[in-house]
Amino acid sequence: MTEFNYIGKVYSEFKTIENMPIQGAGISNGNGYIKIFDKYLDGLKDLEGFSHCYVIFHLHEIKGYSLHLKPFLDNELRGVFATRSPKRPNAIGLSIVKIDSVENNRIILNEIDILDGTPILDIKPYITPFDEIISEKNGWYEKGMNPKKVLSDGRFK
Amino acid sequence: MTEFNYIGKVYSEFKTIENMPIQGAGISNGNGYIKIFDKYLDGLKDLEGFSHCYVIFHLHEIKGYSLHLKPFLDNELRGVFATRSPKRPNAIGLSIVKIDSVENNRIILNEIDILDGTPILDIKPYITPFDEIISEKNGWYEKGMNPKKVLSDGRFK
Numbered sequence: 001m002t003e004f005n006y007i008g009k010v011y012s013e014f015k016t017i018e019n020m021p022i023q024g025a026g027i028s029n030g031n032g033y034i035k036i037f038d039k040y041l042d043g044l045k046d047l048e049g050f051s052h053c054y055v056i057f058h059l060h061e062i063k064g065y066s067l068h069l070k071p072f073l074d075n076e077l078r079g080v081f082a083t084r085s086p087k088r089p090n091a092i093g094l095s096i097v098k099i100d101s102v103e104n105n106r107i108i109l110n111e112i113d114i115l116d117g118t119p120i121l122d123i124k125p126y127i128t129p130f131d132e133i134i135s136e137k138n139g140w141y142e143k144g145m146n147p148k149k150v151l152s153d154g155r156f157k
Numbered sequence: 158m159t160e161f162n163y164i165g166k167v168y169s170e171f172k173t174i175e176n177m178p179i180q181g182a183g184i185s186n187g188n189g190y191i192k193i194f195d196k197y198l199d200g201l202k203d204l205e206g207f208s209h210c211y212v213i214f215h216l217h218e219i220k221g222y223s224l225h226l227k228p229f230l231d232n233e234l235r236g237v238f239a240t241r242s243p244k245r246p247n248a249i250g251l252s253i254v255k256i257d258s259v260e261n262n263r264i265i266l267n268e269i270d271i272l273d274g275t276p277i278l279d280i281k282p283y284i285t286p287f288d289e290i291i292s293e294k295n296g297w298y299e300k301g302m303n304p305k306k307v308l309s310d311g312r313f314k
Binding site: 002043047052054060068083092121126132141 | 182209238241246276281
């Protein structure tokens, strides 16, 4: 077991878990920003040089977890570690979002899929040569539904 | 502040922080496996259908953090949130690794860059249409060094 401190908070247009986009960059049209706590402000230097970043956050509204569940884009039960579903043993979320600008302690974001009020654990730059992987197999997702047309519902509340 | 439980542990050929590859998939030739604790075993169902996964882990050997630091691939001080350096406000690591197979409670991995003994927080599938982002700007990294030729050193101990 280990403890982490929040480094900031999300401000977004998504006020409830239902009807949210189910992924960030390339899928969502959502806007918002992350406000980084003053203590960590200096760590934002140079971030604006990147067009995208990873946001690692606490899925703070999620209670409990299931080892088998139906992801939003499928109708079969899948192992939780083969899905992005939020009801996980550790309620840790990972999104890739588009950076519009960095203004003082705010990272202004496009293509965001994160609930308003979400506490932030870490920000890391998306670096194309590290992160653009040639993936041969996309598992159950290959016969899945169009993620731009599917919104979240209440199944993971 | 929030608490997370470890879900498993890394077994790799990298026994010290020095001389490790500085990224995973596409960069590292390292091999190893993740052993998932029995309690969470059922969550591995369907993971083998994916060629790559994200591993979110606790950088458990890292003490303290710096808001400005020199990443392995650069000689200038950068804001920590614009780098992948381990000395972060929350010692959370993120790697993309290649899945060789899943055998009972073990995920056998290639292209791994994770220290032996590292506690695991989460596993998520790499899903190409979500994660292969068209990134226009890669910040300081664009004039950086070749990540295949640079190994870690002791700077973040």
